[in-house]
Amino acid sequence: MLKLENLSVHYGAIEALKNLSLEVHKGEIVSLIGANGAGKTTTLRTISGLERKTSGSILFQGEDLSKVSSSAIVKKGISHIPEGRRIFPKMSVEENLELGAITRKDKAQVQKDFEKAYLLFPRLLERKHQIAGTLSGGEQQMLAIARGLLSKPQLLILDEPSMGLAPIIVHEIFEIIKNINEEGTTILLVEQNANLALKISKRSYIIKTGTVETEGFSKDLLAMDEIRKAYLGG
Structure with missing residues (x-):
């Protein structure tokens, strides 16, 4: 590849x-x-x-x-999640995710992928209207990965x-990374x-x-x- x-x-x-x-x-x-x-x-x-x-x-x-x-x-x-996460801190969680899909034209599939992202990261669904800069470090990393996935x-x-x-959050993030890989x-x-x-x-x-x-x-x-x-x- x-x-x-x-x-x-x-x-x-x-x-x-x-x-x-x-x-x-x-x-x-x-x-x-x-x-x-x-x-x-x-x-x-x-x-x-x-x-x-x-x-x-x-x-x-x-x-x-x-x-x-x-x-x-x-x-x-190719989607690159950089060191330090680089989310847009003054935008909401959902607005950050929308930017991940900005290059895509398949709007119906984008909506399905939003739903998939929220299933993968349920904490982001709970905070979809929250300003991204107020999220914890682990939640910001989840947001960065979810945003990257929305470019398909x-x-x-x-x-x-x-x-x-924190170690417990690291374990959670790595379980999610394994799941992403297992899904293709x-x-x-x-x-x-x-x-x-x-x-x-x-x-x-x-x-x-x-x-x-x-x-x-x-x-x-x-x-x-x-x-x-x-x-x-x-």
Whole structure:
């Protein structure tokens, strides 16, 4: 579904990504793991058109996205939930969700997807008229994910969905992510909690200084001593 080949990205003289290659197959959850500054968020932002590559290729469903605008990338089926959630705090929950579907023309199906979102996130239904900025951190994360789903993505990109959330809320969010995947949405996940990321994903890539250091099935990486010592606390 998604294939990055020898992707390099520069910020001025700084090489943020260096010949990075990875693949995400339809139906998978794939996680990217690495220390702060390793290039994880840059990878996601480049896929979704928010950063431009220096070299290499980004293929989605066989099409090169290198010169496609970020808004057109959404229409092609990629939805990016950024780090920090980035909801519209002065708008209501429902207005935020409406913006998620702004590129769609299938109004009848949009209404059904609204209902589906509220079933997936019943707390948002209770707060549909509430100003989004007054929601708790967990509720804002739910809103960000629900808004992303309303663009009807084939690939959902999640950047640090557990950041700043209480453990019980993190567990709830990750159960929802699993449900979304089981219903047919492919997921590319960046997550600071490497243990959670490895447990929820089928395959993982360990990124170090802008390139892939290790890759494999997540269950195999979980069992590797060097991975446990570096990312899982021993």
